[in-house]
Amino acid sequence: xxxxxxxxxxxxxxxxxxxxxxxxxxxxxxxxxxxxxxxxxxxxxxxxxxxxxxxxxxxxxxxxxxxxxxxxxxxxxxxxxxxxxxxxxxxxxxxxxxxxxxxxx
Numbered sequence: 074x075x076x077x078x079x080x081x082x083x084x085x086x087x088x089x090x091x092x093x094x095x096x097x098x099x100x101x102x103x104x105x106x107x108x109x110x111x112x113x114x115x116x117x118x119x120x121x122x123x124x125x126x127x128x129x130x131x132x133x134x135x136x137x138x139x140x141x142x143x144x145x146x147x148x149x150x151x152x153x154x155x156x157x158x159x160x161x162x163x164x165x166x167x168x169x170x171x172x173x174x175x176x177x178x
Contacts, residue, residue, distance in 0.1 A: 106112060147157045 106116075144157070144161065147153055
């Protein structure tokens with residue numbers, strides 16, 4: 074048995090001891106998590122809130138980019154362009170008359 078074998082054996086023993094310690098801590102933490110219903114409710118509430126916020130921001134960005142592209146492209150198409158120009162003019166007039174704050178009430 075050489076020094077290299079001894080180092081390998083010691084390394085394996087230390088890794089196994091470390092893994093056992095972390096597994097034990099992980100199970101203990103998970104057990105504490107399951108025994109606290111308010112902690113579970115709070116964690117799920119925060120996770121759901123963050124998912125909803127991410128969906129909202131992502132959808133807003135995608136729709137804004139899509140609207141910008143459609144506005145610049147569809148206005149130049151002969152048949153459809155007149156319709157989108159009328160919609161754009163209606164939105165501008167509505168915003169001017171009622172104001173942006175009153176539009177989303």
